[in-house]
Amino acid sequence: MKPQVTSALLAATLTFSAPSLLAELVTDDFSSDELSNEELLSLSLEEVMTLEVTSVSRKKQRLMDSAAAVYVVTQEDIRRSGAKTIPDALRMVPGVQVAQMNSNTWSISARGFNYVFANKLLVMMDGRTLYTPEFGGVNWDVQDTLMEDIDRIEVIRGPGAALWGANAVNGVINIITKAANETQGSLLTLGAGSEEKLYGSFRHGGHLSEGAHYRAFFKTFKRDGLANSDGSDAEDDWEISRAGFRVDWEKDSENQITLDGAVFDGKTRSPLFIFDRDIPAKVMLTDKVKTQRGAHLIGSWQRSTSDKGDFTLKGYYDHYKNTDYRISADRDTIDLETQHRYQWLENQELIWGLGYRSSWYNLSNMNYVVVDTEKSVERLYSAFIQDEIELSPDWHLTLSSRLEHHTSTGYEFQPNASVAWKVNDQTTAWAKISRAVRTPSISERRAEVDGVYMVDTPPLPNNTYLRINRNPELEAEKLTAFEFGVRRRVNGSLSVDVATFINRYKDLHSLANSVSCPASAPINGGGLCQPAIPTYFLLPVGLTNGLDAITYGLEVVMDWDVLDWWRIKTDVAWLQVDASRRDELEYSRQTEALVESLSAEYTGNLRSMMDLPNNWSFDTWIRYMGENRSAGTDAYTSLDIRLAHKFNEELELSLIGKNLFDPTRLEFNENFTGISATEVQESWYAQIQWNF
Amino acid sequence: MTLRSCWYRYCLALLLLSELAMSAPKVEEERIKAVVAYKITHFVVWPDKPSILKLCTLGSSQLSEMLGGVVKQAGKENKILVNTLKLGSDYTNHCDALYIRDLDESDVRVVLRSLKEWPVLTIGDSEEFARDGGMVGLYTEDGKVRFTVNIKAVKQAGLLVKSQLLNLAKVIQ
Numbered sequence: 001m002k003p004q005v006t007s008a009l010l011a012a013t014l015t016f017s018a019p020s021l022l023a024e025l026v027t028d029d030f031s032s033d034e035l036s037n038e039e040l041l042s043l044s045l046e047e048v049m050t051l052e053v054t055s056v057s058r059k060k061q062r063l064m065d066s067a068a069a070v071y072v073v074t075q076e077d078i079r080r081s082g083a084k085t086i087p088d089a090l091r092m093v094p095g096v097q098v099a100q101m102n103s104n105t106w107s108i109s110a111r112g113f114n115y116v117f118a119n120k121l122l123v124m125m126d127g128r129t130l131y132t133p134e135f136g137g138v139n140w141d142v143q144d145t146l147m148e149d150i151d152r153i154e155v156i157r158g159p160g161a162a163l164w165g166a167n168a169v170n171g172v173i174n175i176i177t178k179a180a181n182e183t184q185g186s187l188l189t190l191g192a193g194s195e196e197k198l199y200g201s202f203r204h205g206g207h208l209s210e211g212a213h214y215r216a217f218f219k220t221f222k223r224d225g226l227a228n229s230d231g232s233d234a235e236d237d238w239e240i241s242r243a244g245f246r247v248d249w250e251k252d253s254e255n256q257i258t259l260d261g262a263v264f265d266g267k268t269r270s271p272l273f274i275f276d277r278d279i280p281a282k283v284m285l286t287d288k289v290k291t292q293r294g295a296h297l298i299g300s301w302q303r304s305t306s307d308k309g310d311f312t313l314k315g316y317y318d319h320y321k322n323t324d325y326r327i328s329a330d331r332d333t334i335d336l337e338t339q340h341r342y343q344w345l346e347n348q349e350l351i352w353g354l355g356y357r358s359s360w361y362n363l364s365n366m367n368y369v370v371v372d373t374e375k376s377v378e379r380l381y382s383a384f385i386q387d388e389i390e391l392s393p394d395w396h397l398t399l400s401s402r403l404e405h406h407t408s409t410g411y412e413f414q415p416n417a418s419v420a421w422k423v424n425d426q427t428t429a430w431a432k433i434s435r436a437v438r439t440p441s442i443s444e445r446r447a448e449v450d451g452v453y454m455v456d457t458p459p460l461p462n463n464t465y466l467r468i469n470r471n472p473e474l475e476a477e478k479l480t481a482f483e484f485g486v487r488r489r490v491n492g493s494l495s496v497d498v499a500t501f502i503n504r505y506k507d508l509h510s511l512a513n514s515v516s517c518p519a520s521a522p523i524n525g526g527g528l529c530q531p532a533i534p535t536y537f538l539l540p541v542g543l544t545n546g547l548d549a550i551t552y553g554l555e556v557v558m559d560w561d562v563l564d565w566w567r568i569k570t571d572v573a574w575l576q577v578d579a580s581r582r583d584e585l586e587y588s589r590q591t592e593a594l595v596e597s598l599s600a601e602y603t604g605n606l607r608s609m610m611d612l613p614n615n616w617s618f619d620t621w622i623r624y625m626g627e628n629r630s631a632g633t634d635a636y637t638s639l640d641i642r643l644a645h646k647f648n649e650e651l652e653l654s655l656i657g658k659n660l661f662d663p664t665r666l667e668f669n670e671n672f673t674g675i676s677a678t679e680v681q682e683s684w685y686a687q688i689q690w691n692f
Numbered sequence: 693m694t695l696r697s698c699w700y701r702y703c704l705a706l707l708l709l710s711e712l713a714m715s716a717p718k719v720e721e722e723r724i725k726a727v728v729a730y731k732i733t734h735f736v737v738w739p740d741k742p743s744i745l746k747l748c749t750l751g752s753s754q755l756s757e758m759l760g761g762v763v764k765q766a767g768k769e770n771k772i773l774v775n776t777l778k779l780g781s782d783y784t785n786h787c788d789a790l791y792i793r794d795l796d797e798s799d800v801r802v803v804l805r806s807l808k809e810w811p812v813l814t815i816g817d818s819e820e821f822a823r824d825g826g827m828v829g830l831y832t833e834d835g836k837v838r839f840t841v842n843i844k845a846v847k848q849a850g851l852l853v854k855s856q857l858l859n860l861a862k863v864i865q
Contacts, residue, residue: 037765038722046860047732051724054834152796181753183780211753250753425823492825564805579851649782 040268067161067398067418067430069095069485069499069555073153076177077569082617082642082656084147084196084221085173087140091623092605094555094571095157095499096171098669099631102228102678103236104141104268107668109532110157110171111503112551112577114599114628119471120438120477122168125175126260127337128298128316131167133359134329136441142176142292142320144242146201148187148689151178157555158483158501159416159436161399163386169436169479171504177260180205180213180248186692189507193685195658197222211250218243225246226678227664234320234678235286240266254304261297268292271676272325274368275454275465279537282454284676288325292386295319309342309349324546326674327447330362347390351400355382361442368674369449372470378442381405394422408445409476412437426489433483437476444509444543446470450518460528460539465631467529467538469516473547478506493561502552507545510581514542548587549579549595565611572604600626600635615646631668637661652689659683719791724837725830726758729791729815730766732828732839735857738788739811739850744771748787750779750803751794779803789813792826800824811850822864827851840864 040048071093083089087106091098097114107114110121119136122129123143130143153175160172189423191199205215220241225234238692244262251257268493271286298313318333339353357380363371374436386400401415416434423429443449453466485499517529517540524530529538560568579595581588604624611617621640627633639661644654660667664679721834733745747763749756755774756782763772775786779799783790783806790812792800800816804825814826821829822840827849829840841861 037723037727037762040727040764041730041765045735045857047730048724048727049837049860051837072796072798074796076798076802184778425820462853492823561801562807649780 009245012294022436026150026488050377055129058671063631065126067396067420067432069157069483069497069501071095071155071157071497071557073155073314075148075151076609077607078147078150078153080617080642081607081621082619082640082654082658084199085140086143086153089147089153090155090173092426092569092607092621093155093157094557094605095553095573095575096155097599097603097625099625099628099633100226100680101668101670101675102270103223103232104238105270105675106140108138108140110155111501111553111600112170112575112599113595114631119167119441120169121171121173122164122174123173124164126177126298127174127300127314128296128318128335132320132331134331134361134442136361136438136444139292139320141238142240142264142266142294144219144240144264145175145177145244145262146187146203146219148189148201149177149183149187149203149215149217151176151182157499158432159414159434159479159481163384163402167438169477177246179258180246181207182270183215183246184213188692189687191685191687192490193656193683195224195226195683196685208247208249211252212247213249214245214247216243216245227681228678229666231664234676235271236269236678238266238268240264240268240292242266256302258300258302259298261295263293265297266291267291271678272674273676274326274535274674277536280463285325290322290324292320292322294321305340305342309340311341312339313337314339323365326367327363327371328365330364331359333357333359339598340628344387349388350386351388352385353383355384355590357382368450369443370450371442372446376442376446378407379405380407381506396422406439409437411438412439412476425485427488428488429484431484432481433573434481435477436481438479439476440474440509445472445474450538461537463536464528464539465536467517467540469514469540469542471543474509474543475507477508477545480504480506495559497557497559499555499557500553505547505549505551508544508547508549508579509543509594510595511541511587512544512546513587513644514540514586516540516542541587545581546582546585547591547595548582549577551575551577567609568607569609570604570606572602574602575599581634594630597629598631600627600628602635617644617646618642619644628668631670633666633668636665636667638665650691652691654689656683656686656687657684721832721837722758723762724753725787726755726762727818728830728837728839729789729828730759730762730772732815732857733813734790735854736813737787737852737854742788745798746773746774746775746788748775748777748783748790750777750781750783750790750792755791755793783807783812784810787812789815791815792821793817797824800826807849809848809850811849813849814845819862828861 008653025598062099071091073089077092078089081092087098087108090096090108096110099114101107113120123131123138130138132139153173156172158171160168164172183203187203201219202219203215203217207213222239223237227235228234242262242264247259249257268290270290271284272288273282273284276283296316296318298316300312302310304310315336321330322328335357337353337355341351344350359378361376363374382402382404384402384521386398391397398418404412406412414435414437416432418430418432420428420430430668448470449468481501483501487497489495515523517523521529521531521538529540553573557571562568577596579592581592603626606622609619619642624637627635638659640658642654642656644652646652659680660680664681666677666679667676747759749759753776756774760774763774772860777783793801801824805813815828816826817830819829819831819840822842825845827842827845831838839861841853842864
């Protein structure tokens with residue numbers, strides 16, 4: 001009988017205690033699942049600390065914990081470096097090589113393949129892609145905003161294809177502007193100098209209602225041309241005006257809506273060194289003014305969801321139109337994306353998304369670059385998923401993959417896996433393996449390029465130019481990357497970040513033999529295209545996926561608070577490129593040699609920021625770029641300095657000197673685009689900034 | 693009916709009881725942190741006792757709304773003011789305590805550097821905040837709100853912290 005009594009007693013205890021427990025729960029405002037502020041305040045601090053919490057806000061990942069080679073250029077970095085353009089700000093990122101070809105053209109890449117059509121880098125601003133699929137690259141001259149309103153530039157070296165999409169092969173650059181509520185009040189900036197001839201911008205921010213903030217800005221500048229190698233003015237000046245706005249509306253604690261838009265209009269001059277068939281000879285054209293116009297509108301809606309996550313719906317429209325002497329483009333893009341992030345299981349966070357993008361092209365004025373159809377549409381469908389698994393408090397495994405369908409190459413699958421190990425509070429180690437593809441651009445698949453590149457090596461006759469034939473069968477370039485890194489906070493004032501990688505590329509684009517000639521110049525016995533009156537010849541070549549390559553390197557970054565008022569940021573990057581051709585054709589050999597010397601082997605930055613008494617600040621930036629054999633440039637060291645004084649909370653005056661070691665310097669040169677390279681000059685400018 | 697089966701049922705009962713206890717009311721992390729931050733100010737002694745305690749927030753308008761709501765509930769006898777600031781403001785003159793949220797590490801460092809040796813209680817949202825030179829870092833562990841206190845930073849600012857607070861905190865030298 002005893003056990004039965006025990007169990008009866010037990011049952012009784014349960015029955016009597018359970019309701020009282022329930023009663024306690026019920027009386028505590030359980031209908032809203034929370035305690036009121038009044039109730040919380042009535043508890044002692046100790047009691048409050050025993051309450052269970054639910055986390056509704058989005059997880060903010062510490063940079064320390066990310067499993068990738070990330071570098072963040074902060075607003076302070078931008079301000080104190082005196083960088084007036086986004087390419088200039090990117091010079092301070094380890095592993096990224098920025099070479100200025102002329103006043104308004106840059107060649108920017110990460111971890112190799114630095115080329116004006118540097119096409120292995122995905123660049124975005126506030127989630128809108130800046131990569132031009134027509135030519136595979138970024139028109140850096142028209143990517144701009146108010147430098148003071150850039151919150152940060154996040155650069156991920158290495159493939160980011162799973163999360164960001166195809167063409168994020170060697171890296172992802174994300175330029176993030178500040179929220180409207182962080183740019184309130186008025187800001188007037190004026191400056192003038194030797195190269196920055198004159199510039200001004202005005203921004204005003206305010207609030208529309210409770211929780212809705214806006215800003216609007218106007219910016220204009222006129223920049224001088226650089227110098228020719230003989231010191232004469234190169235006539236590659238440019239001027240652009242731009243206006244934009246942003247509205248952020250926090251509808252309630254769960255819904256956030258953002259609207260961002262801008263328009264720009266400008267003229268750039270780029271001297272062209274190009275073949276004129278009528279003469280015939282290669283001539284320097286300096287009067288070809290390229291007009292560029294564009295506009296964009298981005299809208300996004302982010303909503304917190306009940307499963308401790310958030311859902312984002314984003315769309316944008318982008319328009320760009322130019323008049324370029326070689327080929328003119330008129331492009332409209334529409335993009336629609338959704339993303340859902342939520343806590344799927346207790347230790348797994350899932351992010352998945354869908355995307356659709358359509359771009360309409362209208363190409364005209366095809367003097368040198370001829371595309372088979374003037375009008376075309378490119379569509380991109382994409383889906384991605386990422387699962388972040390907390391194997392233990394110290395080990396995180398992230399698996400992600402992306403599936404895309406491109407008009408050009410069909411389906412592309414890009415998976416990646418990474419693991420982050422929190423060795424201790426001050427040290428994190430990470431490793432990543434990923435696959436990424438670079439889909440061929442419209443010009444690579446469907447354009448014929450005539451008369452831009454002179455091939456004057458014997459035994460070819462004088463006046464022989466390259467004719468690059470189209471290849472619609474061109475496949476995507478593929479990359480398998482292995483990366484590894486360690487981040488350590490040595491002590492309160494010193495942190496070190498080391499990243500290393502091995503990238504294996506397959507199916508890189510290379511030149512190949514061709515017999516395809518234009519009707520006006522059929523092929524002759526020697527394999528060249530010969531026109532009726534043989535004053536010039538064309539050497540026909542085609543693009544093919546004929547090259548493989550392995551690149552590897554190391555990037556070391558250090559952030560050191562030497563003293564309370566003195567901070568040093570430095571980095572060194574080392575890169576090796578080893579290409580291997582698939583066949584023994586002459587062109588393959590040449591492409592292999594070209595690819596191997598497209599980037600500098602060593603680059604480095606040393607930046608010092610000093611806060612001096614009486615609101616003065618002094619900043620210096622020394623950077624080193626190794627020699628670039630393909631570009632024919634020597635190694636160089638450059639110095640920028642900035643001296644600034646804050647008169648009061650509102651007014652700041654600064655004096656900036658750039659490129660101070662050499663009066664002029666050639667940073668880049670190539671022959672494929674027809675653009676004539678000019679030299680970067682030493683320059684000074686003064687700026688006044690009024691915050692009111 | 694053996695001792696073992698009896699024991700088994702008792703365990704089951706305990707389990708059931710504990711299940712019920714587990715479904716105690718859950719409160720949003722943000723609100724608990726705001727309440728904890730507010731309550732911590734009662735354990736801090738400023739060199740010049742402020743007649744009106746100025747609580748500032750930086751980086752999150754949601755936080756200042758939250759803190760404002762908590763402070764309003766605290767009643768009118770406690771003279772407290774909540775200020776919302778933005779980067780670059782003059783923190784030293786407007787604040788006795790500054791709660792920083794949603795700022796990048798480097799921005800946080802800039803703010804803390806400008807406040808060094810000023811009697812402003814700096815509060816942040818992570819354990820690391822106290823390690824990086826902040827005074828109080830609020831974080832969650834095992835689903836409950838905890839905080840770290842950096843004694844050195846507190847002393848440097850000329851502030852004093854009552855020992856009862858240190859007993860509840862994870863202290864960092």
